[in-house]
Amino acid sequence: MNIVTYPAPVLRQKAKPLTEINADVYKKAEKMVELMRRVHGIGLAAPQVGWSVRLFVIDVVGNNVDDNVFINPSIMEEAGETSNEEGCLSFPGIMGKVIRTHKIKVCAYNLNGQKIEVVLEDLLARAWQHELDHLNGCLFIDRMSPASRLAASQQLKELEQSYKKDRVPV
Template identity: 70%
Template sequence: MKFMNIVLYPDPALRQKAKPLTEINKEVCKKAEEMMELMYQAHGIGLAAPQVGWSVRLFIIDAGGNSHEEKVFINPTIVEETGELNKEEGCLSFPGIMGKIIRSQRIKAYAYNLKGQKLEIEAEGLAARAWQHELDHLNGELFIDRMSPSNRLAVSQRLKEFERTYKSTHVPV
């Protein structure tokens, strides 16, 4: 059995646009459960399928608050964004890197849960930020793409370290 791992920058899986999930079956539910465990082990609040090398439109979020809320979101779409916040953000695929990112303060979105039910989500603050961050992953966009030039420069050495490590551990066949 192959276990999931969080892929790190610059793994090409992070830049692929994920495909819609067309069927919810036991395998999807099992993978979502594994992703949840990985996210908690890494002390994250969100994890997108591409971050585990699975190119489908699914992410999980647990930004605190109500523990009975849905945490798995399939084929998500943001339909409305309001307000703006410039806050510090990190990413499980970039351990140790933080940067100020401008995101909408509030969002309204739609997604499906693991039972195939359509959900209407309204989120603000940290939950809205997590939704936008994870949705970016599904589109092959990374939080470093949203950094200001000065912020990107401040983390450039660390990004180069990730690139060197990736090259040394992923020898072309």
């Protein structure tokens, strides 16, 4: 399992809901958590590994796998606003200012099929919103401040050129 980088088309697709939690889903989710930890990320959405389903993993405190997987997630309530630097594993080396909601009430299912409802703030709320955006085909560059987007424009062009070069038939 590898991380897909921008501008791979799967990153712009709206992911499909997961209708069944089976051994394959559990295995893929477990691999996603391992990959996220190996590359020192705090979140990873299924589309970022080429799997277009509504599932993401988040780990900012080192929980076990079952506590890090969120299936068919949604935001139920939002409050406040905050601006902070974000990066993304699908955009190596690129950072930028992004405005997000400060506090959110969320709903999802875990790997046991149990419904989870919790209120999140600060980094966890930011990570949830970032990963949920991935499931909707929205990327953090779409939410960057104009100044951050301009500052990252050369790096984005390099990623686009590298992606095209890797796909040219020989």
